[in-house]
């Protein structure tokens with residue numbers, strides 16, 4: 068797309084890759100979205116989620132006005148109430164009786180003022196963020212090793228590397244544009260190798276030269292064993308160790324007993340595979356180790372981080388092109404949050420809670436109330452709320468009722484809390500519906516500020532839409548409350564640029580190069596036109612790589628080895644499975660935005676549990692039937708997906724489904740509150756659960772024009788489609804009257820007659836309503852999972868239907884001229900699995916050939932790994 072005069076340069080609000088986006092509003096209110104060819108994170112590429120951003124901007128479900136107790140209120144009243152209640156609570160019970168729970172989806176300017184209010188002027192450390200669930204172990208690991216929370220490298224290093232090790236990262240789905248950059252570099256330099264370390268065979272494995280399907284939490288053992296192996300074969304950089312580090316001996320002492328056999332036992336990997344990995348690492352100088360939630364979200368996450376960093380320090384592979392440990396961040400502004408002190412144990416500008424730093428802030432902010440000690444970390448915070456110790460809570464841009472461990476307890480704690488404020492774009496998230504005060508936040512496209520991506524690059528998010536209703540940006544809301552609490556001068560900002568200038572000034576304040584985070588070169592930068600830039604930026608120059616001189620931010624400037632000992636293996640109690648949780652390609656977290664885009668919802672339309680075939684047989688769980696997962700914390704009901712990709716003994720469930728989209732799909736209801744002792748990050752990937760079949764008497768599938776209501780139905784999952792909704796259903800107990808059930812589910816009055824057919828022999832039954840040429844709803848019921856083509860049924864909602872077709876529709880039979888495209892694989896062009904399989908059988912044996920034939924995979928490219936998988940299977944079938 069060419070850039071027109073109304074095109075705005077902004078940044079994608081999803082993952083930490085931080086892609087530049089060109090947004091061009093159209094006269095009809097729609098917005099054309101394209102990748103920014105000049106942005107150094109993506110050079111014009113976007114993934115499926117980024118490409119579909121224009122489809123998530125509708126006002127459906129938006130919170131448009133402030134509300135108190137569910138009633139519309141003026142901003143004046145709502146802000147007064149929040150300020151007054153916070154002030155009174157603090158006056159009566161002290162500053163630690165209040166808290167803010169924020170998010171890596173706030174912009175840096177929003178985050179800066181929230182932190183300043185809590186730590187600088189309320190005087191409590193009680194501001195924590197969903198980054199505690201996300202990056203806290205990386206932060207703790209960085210600080211132990213480097214003395215600062217510094218990501219050393221940049222994206223270019225991934226293209227320059229000869230060996231890329233992906234640990235606990237499903238990069239192809241979670242950081243797709245970065246993944247594509249790697250795959251392109253590998254295509255150009257086939258000598259480049261990729262190793263994936265993940266218990267599951269994800270689509271990221273498809274391009275890996277070696278996939279190590281490690282036992283859950285086996286990572287520390289694997290990297291400790293690697294340290295020993297490197298030392299033994301003299302593959303360490305003795306000079307770097309001597310000049311630039313401390314603690315090598317102690318780390319090696321712990322590692323000595325970890326020979327290949329012991330590592331094999333702890334990781335479940337073969338000695339041969341481990342040896343290949345160790346050989347590759349030893350012989351490849353240009354090595355980058357990328358890690359993500361399979362590392363961080365663990366009870367031993369910080370140790371995993373340091374086990375990884377140790378091998379990079381031992382080989383001196385840090386701070387150089389194509390080398391380094393690389394924690395890729397999840398949220399668009401996970402890094403920005405860390406920079407402003409969004410974590411309860413950090414102060415602003417990457418400063419720790421040390422007396423000199425507290426005093427520096429006191430002087431800089433001119434406040435005598437700066438918090439003296441760290442506040443409560445997320446899991447502790449919600450415990451303190453449950454215990455009534457924290458009495459007023461303000462939640463911003465996060466949905467803890469779905470995303471926190473022990474999610475049912477978190478919901479109960481929020482319900483029991485005396486005063487809960489939620490700032491969100493949406494009115495009815497599972498968290499917002501529990502709030503006393505709801506504040507309408509401006510969202511992406513409306514907000515103005517900065518974010519920092521995984522490679523320390525600060526980019527602007529610029530507005531191109533007016534905020535709807537009375538929605539306001541988060542920085543404004545916080546500033547207004549702060550002023551009403553009496554802090555007028557300290558929060559006199561008029562615009563985000565004022566906040567950014569102060570943030571940059573603080574980072575440079577008394578910073579003689581002894582603190583990593585320094586934006587002093589941007590203090591007077593022209594904010595509106597700010598180009599993407601990597602920090603530190605001292606005296607104008609930006610810094611592409613850190614630690615290039617072998618100096619670190621510890622008191623003696625040396626990096627530290629941490630003597631980490633592998634934990635005992637994670638063994639589920641008899642009869643239980645390890646619950647692994649994470650993401651799917653086309654949804655973002657609790658789906659408040661991606662759930663609005665039909666093409667994103669088409670990729671995976673219901674919550675599921677991936678099980679290994681052996682576990683499925685043992686537990687009598689059939690593919691596509693229902694499975695109940697439970698433990699003492701809670702229970703979920705999801706679809707069974709039996710697959711060899713899953714490791715035996717564990718089950719994978721996505722984190723995305725909430726009470727808005729499913730009957731019983733909130734997976735965090737089952738995750739316990741165990742945390743890493745260093746970082747306080749919860750172990751979100753290793754709960755223990757019992758899995759068993761849930762015997763559905765009847766399964767259903769429906770499409771409908773209006774959003775259906777299934778309250779009381781055992782299993783339902785709904786997804787938005789073009790023209791309406793689709794729903795998967797299952798009934799453990801059946802309603803007595805199907806017609807009555809359908810009327811209430813689809814909102815059809817008594818007087819309207821429904822079409823219906825039933826086949827006694829097969830037990831199949833369908834109900835439908837047509838109005839003129841329109842299908843209002845169609846419901847298919849069957850004793851077995853319903854086989855009707857989903858794509859076909861969905862397409863009926865946008866077609867004009869002649870009366871003659873009604874009978875075929877009732878039986879669920881596409882016309883002979885309408886082959887079933889199958890589940891959508893390519894979200895951009897709506898190409899289904901059956902179409903790709905057909906083309907593969909017909910001779911398209913490469914992803915490129917499929918692209919020429921069907922266009923699939925030719926836009927964002929996020930589906931290319933899946934296309935490759937389908938080609939493989941069908942080539943084999945064709946050959947048989």
Ligand SMILES: Nc1nc2c(c(=O)[nH]1)N[C@H]1C(S)=C(S)[C@@H](COP(=O)(O)OP(=O)(O)OC[C@H]3O[C@@H](n4cnc5c(=O)[nH]c(N)nc54)[C@H](O)[C@@H]3O)O[C@H]1N2
Pocket residue numbers: 082083201234235236237238240241242264265266267269281282283284285286359360361362365396397398647648649650651652653654655656752
């Ligand atoms: N499509 C999509 N992309 C996203 C997001 C999204 O919601 N949707 N969210 C963003 C955010 S905030 C984040 S934090 C990132 C997360 O990005 P990732 O960390 O890549 O994603 P996850 O799926 O959470 O987990 C990654 C992998 O860790 C593996 N794993 C589990 N246990 C272990 C273990 O013990 N060891 C190892 N080595 N691996 C293990 C899981 O099997 C999983 O495949 O994604 C970002 N990008």
Ligand SMILES: Nc1nc2c(c(=O)[nH]1)N[C@H]1C(S)=C(S)[C@@H](COP(=O)(O)OP(=O)(O)OC[C@H]3O[C@@H](n4cnc5c(=O)[nH]c(N)nc54)[C@H](O)[C@@H]3O)O[C@H]1N2
Pocket residue numbers: 170172173197198200201202360364397398463464465466467469470471490491492493496508509510511514541648649650655656657658659660722734735738751752
């Ligand atoms: N079991 C399990 N649980 C997990 C994870 C896992 O892998 N497994 N991953 C964890 C991780 S890494 C993360 S990051 C969290 C994510 O979990 P959450 O942060 O809870 O998920 P989101 O859906 O991103 O919530 C963001 C909310 O902010 C709103 N919002 C969007 N933009 C704005 C804005 O500009 N201002 C305001 N005020 N609101 C806005 C959205 O509508 C939405 O309600 O989940 C964590 N929980």
Ligand code: SF4
Pocket residue numbers: 079080081082083084085086109112113114115116117118241242243244245
């Ligand atoms: S990779 Fe996709 S989700 Fe992540 S920033 Fe880029 S376009 Fe957005």
Ligand SMILES: [Mo]
Pocket residue numbers: 200201202397398
């Ligand atoms: Mo995250």
